[in-house]
C-alpha cells in the first residue's frame with residue numbers, strides 16, 4: 001500500500017501552488033538550482049530538503065519522513081476501497097454500506113470499470129466529489145442503469161443527505177478543483193470524511209494557481225474545525241488515513257490544521 005505522492009511530488013505541488021520558480025526558491029532557501037532540480041527528480045538530499053521546506057510552507061520533518069510513512073491499515077466495517085485504473089496511475093471510488101443502504105463515492109475514469117466492480121441492485125446513489133475526468137468517467141454507465149447521481153453542485157445545494165441510517169454533511173472543499181465538495185459521514189463506527197482530491201495521506205491535490213492553493217487551505221481548515229482525530233479520511237487517490245495521522249504526517253499540515 002503505497003502513498004499517492006513522494007517528497008518530489010509534494011515539493012512540485014507546493015511550488016506550483018505558490019507560483020515560485022526554481023531560481024527564486026534557490027535564492028530564498030540558500031541552495032543551488034541544481035539541488036532543487038535533483039529533489040524534483042526524486043534524489044533525496046536531506047539538508048537541501050530541510051532548507052527549502054520552510055520557504056514552501058511545508059513541515060520539514062514531515063517531508064523528510066514521507067519516505068518512511070507507512071499508511072495505517074484501516075479496515076472499517078461497511079467501507080470498501082475500489083481502486084480503479086487511471087492511465088498509468090489509479091483512482092479510488094469508495095463504497096459505503098450500512099443496514100442494506102449502499103452509496104458510492106466517485107466513479108473512476110473508465111466508462112465501465114466501476115459498474116463491473118459494484119452490484120448495482122444495492123446501490124442507492126452515487127455521490128461525486130469533483131468533476132475531474134478520473135472521478136466521473138463511470139457516470140454514464142451508472143446513470144443508464146437508473147442510478148441516482150448527485151453531482152458536487154447538487155450536493156452543495158442540498159447540504160445534508162440521508163440514506164437509511166447513514167447521514168451525510170456536505171462541505172465545500174474547493175481549491176484543487178472548484179467547485180469541489182467533501183462528505184462527512186455519520187452512522188459508521190467512526191466519523192468518516194470523503195474529501196475527493198482535497199487531501200491525501202501525506203499530501204494534497206495539486207492546485208493550478210496561487211489563489212486556488214489558498215482556497216484549498218481555507219476550505220480544508222474550515223472543514224476540519226472541530227473534527228476529531230479518529231475521523232477516517234477516504235481520499236480520491238492513495239490509501240485511507242485519519243485526521244490524527246495527517247496532523248502529524250502531512251507536509252502541508254500547517255495550512256489546514
Ligand SMILES: [Fe+2]
Nearest residue numbers: 132177197205
Ligand atoms: Fe482531481
